[in-house]
Amino acid sequence: MKYSDLAMGLKASEIRELLKLTTMPEVISFAGGLPAPELFPLEELTKVDVEILAKEGQQAVQYGTTEGYLPLREKIAGRMKKAFQVDCNPDEIVVTSGSQQGLSLLAQIFLNKDDVVLVESPTYLGAINAFKLCDPKFVEVPTDDKGIIPEALEKILAEYGDRVRLMYVIPEFQNPTGITWPVERRRAFMDIINHYDFPVIEDDPYGELRYDGDVVPSLKSMDEKGNIIFLGSFSKIFMPGLRVAWMVANPEVIDKIVKLKQAVDLQSSSFAQRQASFFIDMFDLDGHVEKIKDLYGKRRTLMCDSMKKFFPEGITFTYPEGGLFTWVTLPEYMDAKEIMPKVLEKNVAYVPGGPFYPNGGNANHFRLNYSNMPEERIVEGIKRLGDVLTQEIAK
Amino acid sequence: MKYSDLAMGLKASEIRELLKLTTMPEVISFAGGLPAPELFPLEELTKVDVEILAKEGQQAVQYGTTEGYLPLREKIAGRMKKAFQVDCNPDEIVVTSGSQQGLSLLAQIFLNKDDVVLVESPTYLGAINAFKLCDPKFVEVPTDDKGIIPEALEKILAEYGDRVRLMYVIPEFQNPTGITWPVERRRAFMDIINHYDFPVIEDDPYGELRYDGDVVPSLKSMDEKGNIIFLGSFSKIFMPGLRVAWMVANPEVIDKIVKLKQAVDLQSSSFAQRQASFFIDMFDLDGHVEKIKDLYGKRRTLMCDSMKKFFPEGITFTYPEGGLFTWVTLPEYMDAKEIMPKVLEKNVAYVPGGPFYPNGGNANHFRLNYSNMPEERIVEGIKRLGDVLTQEIAK
16 A cells, blocks of 8 residues: 555654553653543533433434534633633634644644744644644744743744744643743734734643733734634643534634534534533533642642752753643753653653654753642652652763 | 645535535425434433443543544444454554544545545545545546446556555445445455555445345455455444544554544544443444334335325436435436525425536436435425426426
8 A cells, every 4th residue: 555645754642652651550650741530520520411411412412513512612702701811702713622633723724835834942742743744844933931032033034934824832831841921922922923914823721720820811812913823622621531622713714624624524522512511501610620720739839849859950840830741951961762761660751852842852851740640649750750860960 | 814725725515514504493404414313312321421420430531542442442343243244353443533534534644636536426525525635636436326337447447557546435325326336246346456555445334224135245344455444433323423433444554544643633532432332331232223224214215205206207316225315316407406496495405416526517416315304304305306306307
């Protein structure tokens, strides 16, 4: 058999492959981005399912529209206003099968081969993999501890001009770094963007999970030209296994996304969309989010405190105000991927940082997740990791 | 904003757009391909959901593997043996979000722009739309009332040779024609295919819904070289809104599909996969399929009998042994799309046949679905349709 060029370029996501290694119960895994399963509201979901089948049984399991279940899109519009300061209506929203689908659909409608896509350096691995299917040129925009550096962005835009067809950013609790762009940085970014016509994806799966500091307005709320495409998700505030996320964009983009989604998978699950929608009607999603924030905030603090205690000097890490991840930077001569086997030997796992840079390099970082492990395992895992790092740094 | 070439070529599926027009309760719609909602086992599904959440609650809503829920893949392997005479193991199976996703994933791993894809003439509109995303050249293989004509296929293969990268067929109760390939025709087809190395997709969403005649072996069961890729689905034998389907292929193809699916939507719903799997454990899916067959078989007969009674001379239609559709052929000078507004005026809907031919032409057909309307509406709808056709044919 002969495969397409796309198929010949396919590589398994290093994260997904790692996750396979780390499902053994003895492994303290900081590798994935999994929510804490003990917080899933399972009793409530049981009631939700019974109610769905009693009230909308036939429609709940029948084919539905590609755009998504209207009552859910209405609730999402309300949530966009309350949590993200965005005025939008259901016609500007399409439900996707996870934000991963949103990313791959957007890549397909905007990117031809060799077009330039701008991303933060580093950026989310899943987005890199989705964009790669279109074989674009990745240009990494330098970042500091406040996100994208506006001057660096301007220079890149001057250099690449019309070749830039898409930009992808995570201004809130970034994956992998945990960094949040402050409001001044966002304003400076939007001042630049509003002079251009290319679409910018604002990926915000963790935006509601803030543990400290003040809420910062979303880019979409500052969007004057309809260039910002917002991706939100129920994966981190409700349940990831249902695969229910959403995209907010101008009607022209939504129209193209809906047509593409028709060809790609017809629609997202009629039933899962109702699980999210009925849960919001029947229970207190905001209250549930508070519980998540309490737990993850504690784990974030505990992980950072443990790193301070157990990591040797010369290693730095971010202190995220929210989200699921912290980002560890080793001295430049060290390689997180090379150290990985020694860490796995101690039954601890992280994700090496290299793959978060689409053009390679930057081997001296790794990403840690703190949402999925209970407190005692966080301390024990970081202690073991500190032991390995102390040995390695002394070499 | 500038869009990709793919986006500029996107058109809404005519079927999906039509479905929107036909959701008003007064319309007798033979247009979609919807299962009969009154047969959905909703009480059983309620019990299934309660059981899933009690037994596997956390995993049922957490991230899962891209390949799919292993117990479901094991049950699918069993079903492949029993219903489709195919020996396979779970490693050769990946769960997809509907067979529509299977089609779009397969197109992406096999087709570059301008590669040749062979299809039956006519063929399933959803497949055409999925393949179109890769901008291939469609070559339609002539069919008769027994499916693909082997001599015609040989001629086309001689002409296009190595440019042929994929073939797509529906040998069982074809969509749109309702035609089934007899066993001799399948053998002749496989004799040809086994001399080549390109993959052939055997799409079989209705295979278990046979109302008359003997079971015919699947192409996959005659596959000597691992070139047949089989698509099966729970949409027509269980519930379409859950979006659970499967692909059976050789491990090399499965490996590429899994890597692509990681980038495209990570995984299908953890929960929906368990809904199918637990239902099979807890209830009698085969018994449920029997109920569907009883009802649809009656409706098929009633629709065909009504057409015989109410359609004017000069109009022919297929008498399907199973599945959901019959295919109506008008005199060549007539155009089913032009007649459509007059039919809609009578609150009846069908799908004009033109779009089922990727290279156009053939306006003198339409597709009728008989699974979704109750008996009295089938008779009334065909009567109204007959009235319009009688008027039109007399012009």
